[in-house]
Amino acid sequence: MTFFDLTGQTALVTGAATGIGAAVARRLALAGAQVAVADIDEAGAAAVAARIATEADGRAFPLTMDVTSAESVNAAISSVMARTGRIDVLVNNAGIAGRAAPLCEQTEEDWRRIIAVNMDSVFNTCRAVLPHMRERKYGRIVNLASIAGKEGNPNMTGYSATKAAVIAFTKSLGKEVATEGITVNSVAPAVVRTRILDQLTPAQVAYMTEKIPMRRTGKPEEIAAVVHFLASPDASFVTGQCYDASGGRATY
Numbered sequence: 001m002t003f004f005d006l007t008g009q010t011a012l013v014t015g016a017a018t019g020i021g022a023a024v025a026r027r028l029a030l031a032g033a034q035v036a037v038a039d040i041d042e043a044g045a046a047a048v049a050a051r052i053a054t055e056a057d058g059r060a061f062p063l064t065m066d067v068t069s070a071e072s073v074n075a076a077i078s079s080v081m082a083r084t085g086r087i088d089v090l091v092n093n094a095g096i097a098g099r100a101a102p103l104c105e106q107t108e109e110d111w112r113r114i115i116a117v118n119m120d121s122v123f124n125t126c127r128a129v130l131p132h133m134r135e136r137k138y139g140r141i142v143n144l145a146s147i148a149g150k151e152g153n154p155n156m157t158g159y160s161a162t163k164a165a166v167i168a169f170t171k172s173l174g175k176e177v178a179t180e181g182i183t184v185n186s187v188a189p190a191v192v193r194t195r196i197l198d199q200l201t202p203a204q205v206a207y208m209t210e211k212i213p214m215r216r217t218g219k220p221e222e223i224a225a226v227v228h229f230l231a232s233p234d235a236s237f238v239t240g241q242c243y244d245a246s247g248g249r250a251t252y
Helices: 019-030 042-055 070-084 108-136 157-176 195-199 202-210 220-230
Strands: 010-013 034-039 060-064 089-092 139-144 182-189 242-245
Touching (some): 010 019, 019 034, 019 060, 019 220, 060 070, 108 157, 139 220, 157 242, 182 220
Parallel strands (some): 010 089, 089 139, 182 242
């Protein structure tokens, strides 16, 4: 028996041109899924999809998507449906850290931008894929949250607030579709060594790392492993949950 097998399924991963998204896309493709490598960075998505395709018998293709735009998301979802006829798995990974600064130094533009990328994106994509999942009475939605959404990080009010919102959104939607064969879960990593750290100061990264009992940052592949389980048929009795991948940092 093969566990967490995704053969014959189609998965869509947002923010998949780098970091955790790229690692998730690769893992799901190697598990048998056709994977739409979605990102606003068209060239980056194409490069990652090509790399994954060489490892996974061609089971990856690039998808240009602006997750902050409902119009862009709907068009991208339609193109995936035209290509594969189904969307079984949605992984909402796209996100930004925003500017690390005290609240009084944040601008309205800073706030609107992080809300759009981290939260509006989840609304846009979930709303777009749910009709297809409901029609087939099957689906797996995994939203990337953060330990910051549980504990709050200083000088990261926008990021912490949006990730808390992702967790609450996940719990609400999970209950909403619980009898329809669709599960909705979130994953809350602690600090992971990706390009998103380039948006933060060294002091901010040190603050987050020092709180991790394992005394190291996570690896994208370690987060992808948790996402893979939640994206699989094996996670059939798990919904509305937030799985921590924090090296021991999370306390609840």
